Amino acid sequence: MSIFRQILPFGFLVFLCMGATCERTVDLDIDEPPPRLVVNSSFTLGEVVKVSVAKSQSILDNSLPEYLADANVTLYKGDKFIEKLTLYVDPAPRIAPYYTTQSFTPEAATTYTIRVEALGFETIEAHSFIPEPVSLSTLQVSNFNEQEGSGPFYMRYSYQIDLNFEDPIEEDNYYHLNIFQEILSVTIVGADTLIDGRYLKRIDLMQDNPKVISDAMIGGLLLKNNPSEEGFRFQVDLEIVPDFEALGQIYVELRTVSEEYYLYYSTFSRQQNQSDGPFNDPIVIFNNVENGHGYFAGYNFTQDSVSLSF
Template sequence: MLKRTSYLLLISVLLLSATCERDVDLGFEEPEPKLVVFSNFSNAGDINVQVSKSKPVLDNTAEEYISDAKVEIYGRGQLIERLKLVIPTSSRFPPYYTTRGLVPEVNVEYMIKVEADGFETVRAESTIPEQIDVTFFEVSDLMIDENETETTYSYRVRMGFDDPENEVNYYHLNIYQQIQDYIGGVGDPVITGTTYRAIEFSPKNNTNKIVAYLGGGLLLEDDPLNGDYD
C-alpha cells in the first residue's frame, strides 16, 4: 500500500511539471492600433501636436510616430489652420505638427482633429483657463552630493496656487532652475552664460491625478497634493 501511494504521487508531480512548461493560448485578440494624440499648449506660442500609434502594454518597442497625418485645429466652430509637419534635425526628437503664428486665446475652446490612413479619426477639445496666482513658493532641505565628475543638488519644493473651486482643471506645473556658467575663482567669478532647465520630479507620487512629466514638471488634475511637491 505504501509503494502504490509513492508511485501515484510521483506521477502527479511529473504531470504537474509538464503542464507548467506548456505554452497556453489565452485566446486574446490583439486590438487594432489607434491614433495617440499629444498636445500641451498655452497662450504663449504656437500649438504643437505629436501623433503616434498605440501599442500593447507589454510591447517594449520604440514609439512609432506618424508623419503623414492630416492635423487641423478649429476654434469657435471654424477651421483655423491645417498644421505643418516638422521633422527635427536630431533623431532624438520625434516629428510633430505645428501652427504658424496662431496664438491661442484664453477661454476659447479649441478642437484638434487628426486623420490618418488606416485609423479612426480622432478629435480632442481643450480650453486655456484664466491665469491663476501662485500663493507661496519655498525651497528647503538642500543636500549636495559631489564626486569627481559632477555635483548633484537635492531639495524639497513646496508651493501653492489658487485652484478654482467646483470645476475640474488640468495643469502642467513647470519650475525652472537657473544654471550659470562661469570662469574664474570663487571670489571673483565671471558669468559666461545663463540657461534655464525644467526640474524633473520624482515619479514616486504618481497617481491618476498627478504624473511626473518626462520633459520636466508635473501634470496635475486640480491640486491633489495641496502644495507638497517633492
C-alpha cells in the same frame, strides 16, 4: 479591450500573466484589431500648436514608434476651421516629427478641436481648452546651508522652499507644479567671476500627501484643487562645482491644466509608479481621442522667481 499599446509617452497597457500549478503551452487565437492613430499634444497660450501622429502597435511589438508623415491634421475653434498643420521634421534624431501651426496661437477659455485623417485609419478627433491662470500667493526661501560635497571639488547646498496659491473654489481645478534651480556656468579670472551660460535644473519634489501625484513623465507634482491650506514646503539638496558653477535664481512654474491634461498625466504616472505584483489593479491610461489613442490637452501657466540669500 484593445491589445494594442500606445506610442511613448502614452505608456503601455498592462499585460498580466497568470501561472498555473501545471505548466502547459496555451495557444490563443485572438484576432488583432486594426491599428489606430495615436495623437500627442499639449498646447498652451502664446505658443503654436504641435501634434505628433503615430501608429499604434501591439503590446508585444518592441520596435520603435512609427510616426506618420502623410497625415492631414486640421485645427478648429468650435466648428470654425482655423488652419491645416504643417509637418516639421527636427534635424535632431531623438526628437519625433510633429505637425504644427505656422502662426496661430490659442486663447484661454476657448475650446479647440484637432482632427487627424490618414489613409487606412479611422478619422480621429479630440477636444480641449486652456484654463485661466492661477498665480502664486506665497514664495520664499529659507534655511540656506552649504557644506563640503561628495568629492574634493564639490560643495553641497541645501535650502527650504515655501509656496502656496489661491485656488478658486467655484469648481474643480487642476494643476502641475514645477520648480527649477538656475545653474550658472562661470569662469573665474582673478577676482572676477564671468558668467558663460545658464541652464535650469529641475528639482525633484517629494510630498507625503496622498492627494498629490508625482508626475512620471516630465517631473513635478499633479494636483486636483489645492490639497493643502497651509501651502507646500520642499527641502532641496544639490551639489555643484564652485570653480565652474554658481547658483542663480529659483523659478517656480504653476500650470493650470485642463481636466484632460490632469487625467492623462496622472493615470500615466500612477501606472509607472505602481509597484510590481500580481494583485495590483490594472491602471488604464486616460484617452480623450475619439476612434484613436493618446491625448489633446490645454494648459496655462504663471511663473515666479526668488533669489537665494547667502
